């Protein structure tokens with residue numbers, strides 16, 4: 001079965017209403033060029049209403065960059081699944097390396113977030129990836145397998161699940177994994193998912209993230225097990241992001 005290409009914009013703590021307007025317009029205008037590509041935009045939470053008001057096209061969805069594992073209550077500064085859903089969100093990033101490194105996303109919390117999201121029916125985009133040191137020590141596959149195991153240990157069926165491979169050393173550094181390096185890890189992840197979930201696992205969408213730009217997207221997306229990208233910096237520049245979405249279109253041919 002053919003896997004639909006998917007491109008996700010992660011604005012991190014960037015952007016404003018003006019960028020929402022210009023990005024929405026650029027995406028709408030170019031949508032005809034990438035009709036087979038699912039596009040998700042994950043702005044900072046306060047910009048979700050602005051995105052909700054921006055005109056939409058069929059394959060564009062709203063996402064959030066994180067979600068709290070609890071349903072409600074005294075969790076100052078956090079957002080529950082119900083709150084983000086109210087803002088039109090149907091996709092959530094979980095376990096981004098910046099949250100693992102700097103904001104207390106332990107393996108246990110990530111697993112809890114995955115479980116909460118799965119129960120809600122939202123799509124989970126689980127981020128995994130090794131540090132530069134772990135790669136140097138040839139621990140990449142061990143680290144990625146452990147992260148997958150920890151996050152998915154209570155998950156029995158894998159609908160609404162996407163995995164994003166983001167080598168930490170490639171995030172925001174301008175150092176992109178070579179297509180061969182990225183493909184090797186994606187193939188490993190696909191095998192792991194196949195072992196755990198069977199054919200449905202083998203057919204999940206896998207994304208590469210880490211300094212994807214307009215000029216390297218096509219080569220990365222051409223790899224057999226890479227179905228699209230999770231885009232940081234380049235998702236803040238309409239021409240760049242649109243070009244990346246267009247590059248993903250070639251994936252479906």
Ligand SMILES: O=C[C@H](O)COP(=O)(O)O
Nearest residue numbers: 010171172210211232233
């Ligand atoms: O979520 C996106 C990734 O962290 C990649 O960020 P980047 O494209 O700025 O390297």
